[in-house]
Amino acid sequence: MRVFFRTAPMWLTSLLMLGLAGCAKPPPASDPDALAYYKETNDPLEPFNRKMYAVNNALDSAVLKPVAQAYVFVLPEALRTGIHNILSNVHTPVQLSNDMLEGKPRRAGDTYMRFLINTTIGCLGFFDVAAKWGYPNHDADFGMTLANWGVHPGPYLYLPVLGPNDPRDFAGFGVDIAADPFTWVGQGAAVTALNWGRWAFTAVDARSRLLGDIDNIKKTALDPYATFRSLYRQHRQSQIEEMENDNRHTVPAWFQQPAPTH
């Protein structure tokens, strides 16, 4: 992880160079429909992005997908759900800080209670007891927090390994890693191995949950790259809207309730 941080500027610069080399030309103003489409897709790096999409597809079919298939084949569903829950529980500190930065006290409360209940009664997060007790899970990351602060996503970005992205969410991804206490806690080979194991399991878990869906999209789309681009943006937009519309008030149920705000 530290090596990654030290080399991050180098990586970013080389990515940008590649990107600029593969910039798409906007259509001329004489073709307003095409120009409107170009602005709507907001994908000026499309040639570069498509190359990265091909690279990721090769990586995926060589490594991640077979591993995820084996994972599903070997482990029963209950165990996989438990592992997913543990990974999600380990992530709660980051989730909590983002809930607070988004100014969503009820979401922060949900996250806090989830951590308390699931870490203890839920056996280190294996069982999601909290969801059954009225503290459902929700999405929170620094990309969403930036959106909440009014930052626009910027042009579409397809990154090697990470996949669909945009500058806002990519920055958010970096901040979330830095904000994660487990990035910094402890030293030595065992801790490093645990951290890498966590990221590996997170990747395999996420991929295994999308096995059927991704295959279906590739099979049914005429242009899978554009379809994934649209899906990514719609999904992020819906996560952000759900967060912004969550205005549950903080007055206890037994106290006189203020009028709901719209």
Added chain:
Amino acid sequence: MPSRRFLLTVSAAWLALGAGARAQSADPASAFVQATGNRLVGVVNGPGSTQQKRQALTAIIDQVVDVNGVARFCLGRFWRQASPAQQQRYLELFHQVLVVNITSKLGEYQGVRFTMGRAEPQGDDISVDSTVFRPNNPPTDVKWVIANPSGDPKIVDVVAEGTSLRLTQRSDYASYLSHNNDSIEALISAMHHQVEQDQASG
């Protein structure tokens, strides 16, 4: 001067009336989604070969989905540019592609079930929430957008985990067209190829 309490009561009554009217108008849409969902799940979980299931699903889709409306939406600005003959062929192919896509999404699962959520107006349409459970898959939030809820209800969109099927399809076609000189003929032959390939693979 009316007291504040009186004003509050009146406004509360108005709010309640509004909410009641909304709930009532949303109701036929929920009933429609519930009935349609039951029919779909009945076919998917029921006996029969893939071919038989596909036929049964096609019959349901023809009844409950505004296929031509969705097709026109998905072609966007290119609908106007297409010749009547192209429009006709596009509509036919879209219908077949839709059936193929839906059956390939639903067909392979056994033990699908769903629960209903709340309904709320969305413009002229009504959207009805549901959660779909498929074995070996995390539960999915699916929103059904219903046009004409009180007259002749039809599904115009399905929104899974915040992603709209018709919007996604439209951007797929738009991108394909922009990489093929905006040729509607190219899109039609690609769709034709898709349907043929599916028939070949059974």
